[in-house]
Amino acid sequence: MMASSTDSALYDKVVRVTKVYLGPAADRFISRQVQNHLHKPPQELLTSDLVKLIDWIRVSVALLTDDTDLIEEYTARLEQLTVSTPESGKNGP
């Protein structure tokens, strides 16, 4: 798959990880992060966007909790997606 192609499966994976922390609010939360900070429709999320998205998520989740361990755990799980989704070729070695 090309880096510029849409990757709704990636979006779903990000939402699935987020559900562990934000439950039913996860889909809406990620959708807003992608639209407001990456300025694109959620379904067009690319692996190359993940690093920037994770940074924004870290900032946003810090507004919801003071539990830094939880934030680290969450973002670490999201970072794993950049490794396990190498098809974009931009974030891989």
Next chain:
Amino acid sequence: MKYLRASKNPFFYYIALTLTFYLLVILLPPSGKVMATYNLDPTEYRMLLFLIYLPLAIIWFTAFYGYNKLKQYARSVRETPEGLGYEGLARGFTWLSWGLLVPVTITIVLHAISGQNPNFNASAIIISNYISLIFPLIAFSIINNASHRLVSRRGEDTTLSANKLIMILFIVLGVAYCYLVFKHIDGHGLTDSNNPYMIPVWLIITTIVIPYLYAWFVGLLAAYDLHRLSKRAKGVLYRQALSLLSRGATLVIVSLISVQYLRSVVPRTGHFSLSMTLVTTYLIFIIMMFGFIMISLGASRLKRMEDI
């Protein structure tokens, strides 16, 4: 236009109703019976009443603040599958909060009238009893429907066998309540209205005892449903916020049931009295206040998840 916007704000109503209440406390004619009992002149009577009722303003504020936060959250998730459930919950707590302020305001007016016109005393007691019943009855029914909707959306249902503890608690509460109420009407015939409730016994049973028991049962079930929802919800942060909201709702429901319990087993006399009942009522109100604060915090956290 500005007025219309303000009138939609719960705090507009809070300020208007609270000011009306305290003005009534100061302006209404004092009760001769109370002044004689506590050896007070009219100014002392009004000052005492004002000081005793003053903490209520804080309790009402937390209630209005709590339901407003819940309303804001419900509005932010209106389009989602949980939207209807949270909207119902907010509506229920709105009724519950108004039910703290409106009946007490009407009651002091009725007591003032009956103080001037003793023939009105029975009517004042009857109207006060029914007004105090109607708000929680509606509120608990709405909250129960809403919490049931939220729980059943997750494919779960409130089965009576699943909450034996609630049933046992309710049976104990109900039997003790009936015993304490019937103690006041012991020796009276079914059609006799010469009792502290000023209505025939059959009416006490059908229009006070049964509706209260129903309201408490659905209220306790709602608290249990919200507790289950918060325990089983997905998402660590979501669960934490929901747990705060659910514990707050439980505190409010249980403390309100306790106040109603106390008020109906210690019948109204038609005038104000300084007693242990008053002290106990205030202690319960303080617990209720913490409940509303927890609801506000939980709803604010949930709302923040929808905002950022």
